[in-house]
Amino acid sequence: MTAPIRLALVGMGKIAHDQHLPAIAAGQSFDLVATVSRSGESVGGLPFFRDVYELAASGLEVDAVSLCTPPQVRRAIAQYCIGQGWHVFLEKPPGATLAEVIALRDAAAAKGVSLFASWHSRYADGVEPARAWLAEREVKRAKITWREDVRVWHPGQDWIWEPGGFGVFDPGINALSIATRILPRPFFVETAELDVPSNRAAPIAARVSFRDTAGAEIAMDLDFRQEGPQHWDIEVETDDGTLLLSKGGSVLTIDGKEALAHDADLHGEYPGLYHRFGAIVRAGVSDVDVSPLRAVADVFLRGRHISVEPFVE
Structure with a gap:
């Protein structure tokens, strides 16, 4: 994959606005094509959807998603996105439990998509x-x-x-x-x-x-x-x-x-995350380190x- 990776941003809360949007805009690896939010929030006139099921049903071409939802609801969303063949970026913490993250790691491996447990x-x-x-x-x-x-x-x-x-x-x-x-x-x-x-x-x-x-x-x-x-x-x-x-x-x-x-503050952290996400997507691998979550x-x-x-x- 050499063209920009078509990305949907899911969960348009504070961290999405403060960190994800500027990092995506500043980099060259990703092309933001849609946002997903229960409030139906558009960014720059891009298509927006209420949930990932609506996004998938739209037929919009998507390669990857960044999930910025609270951790309690993230596993089911990530599981669905992996099933669609989309590469998945998990905001930290990557899940509400260790078992959820391990299951997502295994699902991504079986589907052949990249999963990134980000630690900014x-x-x-x-x-x-x-x-x-x-x-x-x-x-x-x-x-x-x-x-x-x-x-x-x-x-x-x-x-x-x-x-x-x-x-x-x-x-x-x-x-x-x-x-x-x-x-x-x-x-x-x-x-x-x-x-x-x-x-x-x-x-x-x-x-x-x-x-x-x-x-x-x-x-x-x-x-x-x-x-x-x-x-x-x-x-x-x-x-x-x-x-x-x-x-x-x-x-x-x-x-x-x-x-x-x-x-x-946060100098270079989220640009660094997106650089890493782009690299693992293009390499066809995942990066899922659970050691911080295991410590908690x-x-x-x-x-x-x-x-x-x-x-x-």
Whole structure:
């Protein structure tokens, strides 16, 4: 496939407008041909449809879809799209459960289409340099601090508080997508405490202790109630200095000296995702790494749930 890949964007919420549309427009791999939304939202006069079934029935030529729906409803939509022979881009988290994502991976392989479980934070500019630096050093300990204001970043998104919505692990899984990429050894949950508002089904904060296969501790602190400065940081102490990834992975500091920085949040992340999606489609392969989702699932399996005050937006 050498011509632009004909793409439909499914689910026209905040992330689709803020990240997907600009990234698609800026790249050359994809040609946006339609949008799909329950509200029937058109972009630039393109055809729009209420659901993927209506899209398929229209006869419009589509090669691939990007699914930006909440994770709770994504599996059935993705399964249908795979059945149509469309390549599928899954916004993170790729599904509500591990079993869903594995089933989609197997279905895509059987159909011969590409499936991409996207982890946008892995495409932040500091991530690969951090991975390379850590690969040559011994990790002693690490700390993940991911604190943001849910009212700012997820306004009116009630789905995030429902079962399968992940709560604070919706952003927390971004941190885990970076940690599972840059840390040289596998790590596992030892203990976890999950603060769950009494009127919600998903946690608003969490404290997790991981340990890797060599015994190094990785502490994780998540909180959706952060006001003022927001924190998206991973600090790793090694036998040869301390590495800090801040601002969600876009700024890399080693021993207090900034090694890489960009002013814009999410600099290059979604263009990077679409570059990767285009590459796997053209290569006829899939990219489905479930390690960040597995880490979250393990936290929920081992975590102690603590009821806290109600959350009202």
